[in-house]
Amino acid sequence: MEIPANLETLQAEQAGARLFRQNCVSCHGSPGVPASVQGLKPEPPNLLRAGRRNDPAQVFGKIKNGIPGTAMPAWGDQLPDQSIWALAAFLHHSRGISKGDFDALSSAETDGSPKSR
Template identity: 35%
Template sequence: MKQFIIVSLTVLVLLLTALNFGIYNMAATDKHWAPTEKLISWVRDSSINARAKEIEIPVLDEDVMLEEGFKQYHAMCTECHLAPGKQPTAQAIGLYPQAPLFYERASVTDEGEKSFFSKRYFWVVKNGIKMTGMPAWGPTHNDETIWAITAFLQKLHGMTAAQYSALVDTHGDDLMHDHHHDGDHPH
């Protein structure tokens, strides 16, 4: 047992010394080591799942909610998550890890899966994710607005460029002037 502790402490000291000398490149242009990537993904998914599982989901299919979610998504999310038919932006290209492209995901019909995604989306939009570029919108947007974004993210699964373009055409100038923050939060 004593030998195990000595070996463990030696490995820890060597690892910390190597990290102190900059062996691990933190640049967004350099991918994580495979074990680091797996560890980060596992910790992130476990954390989100643990915190999202008890969230109560409101009705998400109301037209007004979907319209509001679309407007919010178009104003706040397309720089990183893009939209169907939109070319990658400089910001999206420079992110590591890359932001998920929700329109590339298959449409979900199973209610259990929809619930799983809705809870996760709501939690992530509200709280953000450390060291990914995903901000927390909870400090500036109320839960109703975040649920609207969540509802739209579900509709975005499998959406085509023509479908997204039709939404943009329908809302036209509103998209440039209708993005708002909640009145009870500072800007």
């Protein structure tokens, strides 16, 4: 799987953070917010924990295709590849993110122009 050039732009990370807040927090939690879905086996990991690798290519595949034998569904029929890559960029960049930084990043509006860090 080829990772897009300039994957971790501020615009992509903001888009990924918003998607994570909208679609992933209920199972994976976020800084200061525990997962609201309980009883899943195996328990979904804390994807924003400091020290996680969150390899973008692996993350992309897991989001797009789901993870067999777990509650992780495939999102490939619901999200375009660009959005899945934005989630991968956010998860790769934001390991160990604070609650305040997550809240700011996931609520930021972008004007659609490319931005880089």
